[in-house]
Amino acid sequence: DGSACAETKCYKHADEVTCNLDTDCDWDSTGCGLCVEKYCFDTHKDKDSCNNDQKGVCRWDDANNKCVDKVCDDYNNPALYPDMVCPCSADPRCMVDKSVTPPVCIDQKYSSCPDLDVVVSFDASCSMDKSFGRHPNGFDALMEVLRDWVGTV
Numbered sequence: 834d835g836s837a838c839a840e841t842k843c844y845k846h847a848d849e850v851t852c853n854l855d856t857d858c859d860w861d862s863t864g865c866g867l868c869v870e871k872y873c874f875d876t877h878k879d880k881d882s883c884n885n886d887q888k889g890v891c892r893w894d895d896a897n898n899k900c901v902d903k904v905c906d907d908y909n910n911p912a913l914y915p916d917m918v919c920p921c922s923a924d925p926r927c928m929v930d931k932s933v934t935p936p937v938c939i940d941q942k943y944s945s946c947p948d949l950d951v952v953v954s955f956d957a958s959c960s961m962d963k964s965f966g967r968h969p970n971g972f973d974a975l976m977e978v979l980r981d982w983v984g985t986v
Contacts, residue, residue: 873901890903905941917929
């Protein structure tokens with residue numbers, strides 16, 4: 834039939850980190866781990882086809898002249914969606930968060946996540962009980978840095 838195998842642009846990424854840095858690619862961990870082209874980028878090459886995607890999960894990115902996967906945060910852009918509530922509510926992946934003012938569209942999978950806890954661990958080796966600069970020990974030095982950091986957060 835004249836078709837030939839060809840490597841995709843994402844195939845060259847050998848690991849998840851480099852794959853996810855490429856905005857046109859996604860790491861597929863359902864099998865043996867492979868970098869694949871995102872659905873919208875791979876399926877639609879022109880604006881009309883993209884904006885009329887049958888699944889409704891694509892939108893045309895005018896700035897980069899390509900089809901991209903729609904994300905819930907897109908509905909928060911008034912240039913794209915002057916009234917965010919209706920399209921956000923219609924998207925089964927999204928929900929309107931009315932706990933903030935003004936309300937925002939968020940991904941449902943993150944809607945029930947609690948506030949983030951920060952865990953800090955310190956080295957407990959015997960080197961921590963030795964003097965550390967102007968501090969009597971490494972633990973005091975690290976605690977001072979941590980207090981400064983918490984003060985800026």
